[in-house]
Amino acid sequence: MHDPVSNLPAAAGSHVPATGPTVRRVVEQLVAHIRQGDLAPGSRLPAERLLARDLGVARNTLREALDQLERQGLIDRRLGAGTFVTGAPEPGLARRTGPLHLHVMRGILEPEIARLAIMHMPQAGLDQLAAQLDLMSDRASPADFAQAEQDFLSILAESSANPLLLACYRLVLQARREAASGVMLDRHLTSERRDRIRAGHGALLQAIELRDMAEAQAVVQQMLLDEQALFTQGD
Incomplete structure (x- = not known):
């Protein structure tokens, strides 16, 4: 199955400890894919290990980015089931x-x-x-x-x-x-x-x-x- 996330360019500073700018960059990349419909509402994100690899960041950086997306209401983490896209942010608000x-x-x-x-x-x-x-x-x-x-x-x-x-x-x-x-x-x-x-x-x-x-x-x-x-x- 085609994985749109794997086409994202790797974030700079690959596999380094989580930093503010790197986390923000990952958040922006994922939000862009949600807005563009590449990650549609209801779709499940790849496993953290694969998603971190595709984005070119450490897993702790990815987790911080996912924490922010969850707080923004863009994803839903379901214990034992995975992480799902809940919707796209309203553009131009x-x-x-x-x-x-x-x-x-x-x-x-x-x-x-x-x-x-x-x-x-x-x-x-x-x-x-x-x-x-x-x-x-x-x-x-x-x-x-x-x-x-x-x-x-x-x-x-x-x-x-x-x-x-x-x-x-x-x-x-x-x-x-x-x-x-x-x-x-x-x-x-x-x-x-x-x-x-x-x-x-x-x-x-x-x-x-x-x-x-x-x-x-x-x-x-x-x-x-x-x-x-x-x-x-x-x-």
Whole structure:
């Protein structure tokens, strides 16, 4: 049977430890094949060993890329059955989505996500949040910092135990991801801005660990106000 993935060009840095740029490159390659229909919804991806070989990367790099695709809702890992494509991302969403649209949707969804995280987040999820917070360091590139924040938010949404809310929030994250070009990231993710984002997510994580619903929602509202101020200033 024809395997479209085997026709992908190998990523640079073959068989090296996982790095942010390499993982992003693998994600972009797989997303492109999903969008083009080479990997159709419902189709099963090749085994990790074969897929890593075809992409020219180490298996730990591939696993990180698949983690990101799963958080974006593009693949579904089924224990004992394999990894399946669930659908293609909606193209051009960012072109039809302005900062106000994003802010309104985040204001609707994120306080509820925080509330549900208080109710449902297991210790394993708290550990994953802490790991993403560690990745939001001063040493991270703007793109890696933004990815770590997206993963932090995705993990929160996954804990909601509400598949419809998760699907809606994934569209919000997709629009944020498409709108954030390299130039915009460099301009917006200043050292001061990173410190505020990291502090906000740290405070949110602490509130969830303490199961303090009022504090968690207050932290979310403050982070949304901070972002609204950033747009208002036109930075």
